[in-house]
Amino acid sequence: MSERGPRDTSGHVPMSGGAEFDAIRTMLARWGALAQGVGDDAAVLTPPPGEQLVFSTDASVEGIHFRTAWLSPEEIGARATTAALSDLAAMGARALAVLVALEVPASWQSHLLELADGIGGVVEQANARIIGGNMTRGERLSMTLTVIGATDRPVYRRGARVGDALWVTGRLGGPKHALDAWIAGTTPAPEARARFAAPVARLREGAWLAAVGARAMIDLSDGLWADAGHLAAASNVQCELWLEALPTIGAGTPLDALSSGEEYELLVATDPDLDADGFARRFGVPLTRIGVVRAAAEQAGPKVVLRESEHAPSLLRVDLPGGHDHFSA
Amino acid sequence: MSERGPRDTSGHVPMSGGAEFDAIRTMLARWGALAQGVGDDAAVLTPPPGEQLVFSTDASVEGIHFRTAWLSPEEIGARATTAALSDLAAMGARALAVLVALEVPASWQSHLLELADGIGGVVEQANARIIGGNMTRGERLSMTLTVIGATDRPVYRRGARVGDALWVTGRLGGPKHALDAWIAGTTPAPEARARFAAPVARLREGAWLAAVGARAMIDLSDGLWADAGHLAAASNVQCELWLEALPTIGAGTPLDALSSGEEYELLVATDPDLDADGFARRFGVPLTRIGVVRAAAEQAGPKVVLRESEHAPSLLRVDLPGGHDHFSA
Numbered sequence: 001m002s003e004r005g006p007r008d009t010s011g012h013v014p015m016s017g018g019a020e021f022d023a024i025r026t027m028l029a030r031w032g033a034l035a036q037g038v039g040d041d042a043a044v045l046t047p048p049p050g051e052q053l054v055f056s057t058d059a060s061v062e063g064i065h066f067r068t069a070w071l072s073p074e075e076i077g078a079r080a081t082t083a084a085l086s087d088l089a090a091m092g093a094r095a096l097a098v099l100v101a102l103e104v105p106a107s108w109q110s111h112l113l114e115l116a117d118g119i120g121g122v123v124e125q126a127n128a129r130i131i132g133g134n135m136t137r138g139e140r141l142s143m144t145l146t147v148i149g150a151t152d153r154p155v156y157r158r159g160a161r162v163g164d165a166l167w168v169t170g171r172l173g174g175p176k177h178a179l180d181a182w183i184a185g186t187t188p189a190p191e192a193r194a195r196f197a198a199p200v201a202r203l204r205e206g207a208w209l210a211a212v213g214a215r216a217m218i219d220l221s222d223g224l225w226a227d228a229g230h231l232a233a234a235s236n237v238q239c240e241l242w243l244e245a246l247p248t249i250g251a252g253t254p255l256d257a258l259s260s261g262e263e264y265e266l267l268v269a270t271d272p273d274l275d276a277d278g279f280a281r282r283f284g285v286p287l288t289r290i291g292v293v294r295a296a297a298e299q300a301g302p303k304v305v306l307r308e309s310e311h312a313p314s315l316l317r318v319d320l321p322g323g324h325d326h327f328s329a
Numbered sequence: 330m331s332e333r334g335p336r337d338t339s340g341h342v343p344m345s346g347g348a349e350f351d352a353i354r355t356m357l358a359r360w361g362a363l364a365q366g367v368g369d370d371a372a373v374l375t376p377p378p379g380e381q382l383v384f385s386t387d388a389s390v391e392g393i394h395f396r397t398a399w400l401s402p403e404e405i406g407a408r409a410t411t412a413a414l415s416d417l418a419a420m421g422a423r424a425l426a427v428l429v430a431l432e433v434p435a436s437w438q439s440h441l442l443e444l445a446d447g448i449g450g451v452v453e454q455a456n457a458r459i460i461g462g463n464m465t466r467g468e469r470l471s472m473t474l475t476v477i478g479a480t481d482r483p484v485y486r487r488g489a490r491v492g493d494a495l496w497v498t499g500r501l502g503g504p505k506h507a508l509d510a511w512i513a514g515t516t517p518a519p520e521a522r523a524r525f526a527a528p529v530a531r532l533r534e535g536a537w538l539a540a541v542g543a544r545a546m547i548d549l550s551d552g553l554w555a556d557a558g559h560l561a562a563a564s565n566v567q568c569e570l571w572l573e574a575l576p577t578i579g580a581g582t583p584l585d586a587l588s589s590g591e592e593y594e595l596l597v598a599t600d601p602d603l604d605a606d607g608f609a610r611r612f613g614v615p616l617t618r619i620g621v622v623r624a625a626a627e628q629a630g631p632k633v634v635l636r637e638s639e640h641a642p643s644l645l646r647v648d649l650p651g652g653h654d655h656f657s658a
Binding site for chain 1: 368369370371372373374375376381382383384385386387388390392393394415416417419420422426428429430432460461462463465466467468469471473475476477478483485486487546547548563
């Protein structure tokens with residue numbers, strides 16, 4: 001997405017020498033036409049007429065968000081990019097462009113091509129372009145991806161109304177199952193590992209949900225319980241979730257589904273009469289009704305409550321932390 | 330710059346608990362109305378009609394770009410923000426919005442307010458807003474600032490023509506002088522320290538230069554010698570610089586001025602008849618003619634050459650590295 005437009009050939013500005021530039025050149029060469037107009041002080045983008053632009057920035061840090069023992073360099077690059085793009089999906093926006101800021105330790109210099117492949121593959125699948133970035137030395141690999149999207153109707157966290165149905169895309173619990181296995185020194189089930197190592201940003205799904213009238217949406221990065229809390233707080237409502245309704249991976253339990261973070265599935269509040277079967281047919285991903293929006297409890301009351309099922313008479317007690325929290329992890 | 334527009338009250342979406350959110354809340358509270366609409370998955374910005382948007386991302390890492398022994402937390406935040414905004418200045422763009430991604434070690438938790446003040450002060454001076462960010466734990470303080478600007482006529486590195494005059498804003502050599510002093514264990518001269526600790530993004534100056542016909546522009550982050558090389562390479566020309574013409578700080582030499590990095594002054598190629606006195610009166614910063622654009626040498630020839638002065642008969646031999654290089658530094 002340089003000033004030349006999204007489908008043009010790359011048109012990189014030639015750069016002078018130096019090791020930093022060599023590393024940048026290595027990645028740019030690998031990306032080919034996927035990277036456009038890189039090499040000026042800043043990237044230029046002509047905004048699509050009549051649309052709003054949507055921005056998010058997201059960091060993935062070695063030792064905090066992933067360990068190199070668990071993932072390949074390509075998976076690490078892909079996962080960081082997906083995590084950033086997922087925020088556009090949660091707004092119902094399509095992806096336009098990505099800025100890639102990397103801190104690269106010496107030990108990673110030999111893996112730059114695989115990292116580039118991981119980032120580039122996800123950017124390409126999202127039909128976006130890499131329009132700029134930054135590279136610097138670091139002690140640990142750190143990737144800060146800034147993503148730019150567009151939409152004529154952004155969906156916020158704050159629009160949920162009492163009586164709305166709550167839906168979630170996909171099947172939950174995979175990332176928690178994989179992390180638990182790795183930390184216990186065992187091997188995660190393949191389905192769980194894939195959900196951690198190669199999550200998918202639900203961009204097409206988010207745009208479809210926005211188009212059919214999503215009132216509030218959020219992506220599951222902190223875990224369903226915590227993210228439902230964010231949505232409830234923003235909308236000044238309460239989210240009631242139904243334990244037995246939660247879609248899980250084969251190896252997962254509904255409780256795992258509540259607390260598993262970095263799923264990058266979407267939680268959405270809409271009218272109850274959404275065509276979930278049509279969604280599943282169109283995208284090959286389930287859309288499951290998992291709860292209902294209730295009136296907010298008093299100020300200090302719970303943002304999220306749990307029932308065994310839709311018609312169960314009483315609430316379940318749950319004792320889950322408010323969020324997957326990188327500071328105190 | 331939320332969807333509410335640039336001058337509205339902040340309208341942050343309420344967030345749930347957790348230490349990461351506490352740290353974010355601490356900084357948001359300090360920023361007040363300067364931060365807008367933060368708390369959704371992504372920030373929404375309505376592009377100014379008829380203008381192009383300009384993007385850059387820039388990282389400042391403890392131990393690579395600065396040391397805590399040299400600068401206050403407020404200076405560290407301000408300097409990182411200036412470095413990012415300077416890329417907008419180099420495109421002739423005005424600043425709209427900033428995304429702030431921080432990796433914060435435990436030792437920095439008690440300095441978050443000062444860091445916020447440093448970032449916020451520079452954002453406010455640039456008449457921009459903070460529209461989003463990311464915060465995670467880290468081993469060392471790392472700040473990745475993504476800046477969004479707008480202009481109806483971006484200035485690239487590639488537009489310099491043979492015969493153009495080369496100009497530079499401000500006085501050079503301060504950052505190198507300060508770094509040399511600190512590394513030698515002495516105290517830098519106050520003027521030099523100020524140039525390192527509190528550089529200024531030349532946003533108003535860059536916009537003015539763009540408006541009066543700048544053909545190519547770059548900000549001095551790698552040092553005049555290296556950045557003139559970038560401009561020459563992009564424009565397929567050769568930059569001839571005049572040693573005696575280089576504007577230096579009191580304690581500096583013209584050779585220091587050639588190699589001093591992270592100046593965040595602007596190097597610009599224009600018609601020779603620019604009103605430099607008017608520039609100095611308007612901005613309180615000198616604009617100095619320091620050379621001329623020549624035809625490119627053969628492929629392997631020098632991108633930048635040096636003459637003692639404009640009419641000196643022969644070129645000087647210089648042996649300077651091609652760039653200030655964080656990877657091999």
